[in-house]
Amino acid sequence: MIEASLHLPRRDFTLDVRLALPVRGVSALFGPSGCGKTTVLRALAGLERAAGRVALGDEVWQDDAANVFVPTHVRPLGYVIQEAALFPHLSVAGNLDYGRRRSAGGVDGRVLDGVVELLGIGALLARRPATLSGGERQRVAIARALATGPRLLLMDEPLAALDAARKAEILPYLERLHRELAVPIVYVTHAMDEVARLADHLVLLSQGSVLATGPLVDVLSRTDLPIAQAAHGHDESGVVIEAEVAEHDMRYGLSRIAFAGGSLWLGGASHAAGERVRARVLARDVSVTRQPPQQTSILNVLTVTVEDVHTDGNTVLLRLVVGTADSATRVLARITRKSSEALALRRGDRLFAQVKAVALT
Numbered sequence: 105m106i107e108a109s110l111h112l113p114r115r116d117f118t119l120d121v122r123l124a125l126p127v128r129g130v131s132a133l134f135g136p137s138g139c140g141k142t143t144v145l146r147a148l149a150g151l152e153r154a155a156g157r158v159a160l161g162d163e164v165w166q167d168d169a170a171n172v173f174v175p176t177h178v179r180p181l182g183y184v185i186q187e188a189a190l191f192p193h194l195s196v197a198g199n200l201d202y203g204r205r206r207s208a209g210g211v212d213g214r215v216l217d218g219v220v221e222l223l224g225i226g227a228l229l230a231r232r233p234a235t236l237s238g239g240e241r242q243r244v245a246i247a248r249a250l251a252t253g254p255r256l257l258l259m260d261e262p263l264a265a266l267d268a269a270r271k272a273e274i275l276p277y278l279e280r281l282h283r284e285l286a287v288p289i290v291y292v293t294h295a296m297d298e299v300a301r302l303a304d305h306l307v308l309l310s311q312g313s314v315l316a317t318g319p320l321v322d323v324l325s326r327t328d329l330p331i332a333q334a335a336h337g338h339d340e341s342g343v344v345i346e347a348e349v350a351e352h353d354m355r356y357g358l359s360r361i362a363f364a365g366g367s368l369w370l371g372g373a374s375h376a377a378g379e380r381v382r383a384r385v386l387a388r389d390v391s392v393t394r395q396p397p398q399q400t401s402i403l404n405v406l407t408v409t410v411e412d413v414h415t416d417g418n419t420v421l422l423r424l425v426v427g428t429a430d431s432a433t434r435v436l437a438r439i440t441r442k443s444s445e446a447l448a449l450r451r452g453d454r455l456f457a458q459v460k461a462v463a464l465t
Contacts, residue, residue: 112154117312129304150176182249188241190233203251239270301465325434327414342386365427387436404459420444
């Protein structure tokens with residue numbers, strides 16, 4: 105586990121968090137600007153001297169009670185920030201070699217070759233940073249961080265400085281890191297699309313405190329958290345579903361994905377049948393009815409059970425269970441309070457959910 109207990113008074117809030125993060129996959133620190141995400145990351149790295157304790161597995165980096173503090177340059181970590189911060193006078197290969205040589209645990213040449221291939225930067229090795237696009241520079245920065253042979257990779261909003269096109273360019277490479285690297289990643293962002301696409305574990309922060317922490321699918325399906333407001337000020341409530349491509353309907357250009365308890369149709373996916381995928385279903389794209397819908401244009405109708413009803417002003421957020429207790433998936437539905445009262449919705453009700461849109465992340 106990555107364990108941290110951190111306390112640090114700041115001008116706008118006091119950081120006071122306790123974290124226990126898995127040592128596999130991507131743990132996302134998510135929340136609005138100014139909530140303490142970067143401060144947590146810097147404290148994990150030792151760049152901010154918060155009071156408390158930090159440990160990676162059995163390796164203790166900070167323990168104030170035992171007067172232990174390992175300086176940043178000795179901690180086996182890589183750190184990637186918004187700006188690539190590459191050395192302009194060095195080629196890409198020179199930047200990578202600098203990262204490899206600066207750490208006693210730096211990777212050997214063969215491993216570095218694998219990192220270069222993983223991030224698709226082989227053709228860039230002879231070029232200088234000034235000749236690279238923003239997405240290319242950021243991929244090189246990630247490779248340089250990995251060249252140090254880190255046991256932990258910290259990423260502070262690595263896509264925030266990129267435009268939409270460059271962001272779309274780099275996300276597939278981050279997914280490859282997610283799939284193929286054993287190094288745990290703590291990833292700071294305020295973009296829900298990045299969370300949905302990359303994260304395994306989610307920490308929701310607000311004003312220096314942890315509102316919720318746990319597996320991504322569990323935290324996103326909670327109805328009591330202000331995740332929509334924490335994103336961009338508009339409703340992004342929704343779930344991420346781990347699924348498998350079940351079939352392709354070539355005649356209509358559709359694909360069906362299957363998951364615990366059910367399946368959904370969506371626009372033709374490029375993934376092969378049997379491939380694992382992630383789908384995102386927004387609460388605003390789900391409606392409910394007590395009767396099976398007839399002669400509807402909506403392809404996806406799921407039989408569901410109401411697990412939770414949460415009133416939020418003039419809207420109601422429903423948590424719905426698809427399938428049985430042994431094989432279940434949860435989705436959210438955002439409906440008006442008037443509709444909820446007209447249907448007299450209660451926990452345990454059996455309903456039919458109409459899913460208007462599904463998107464692969």
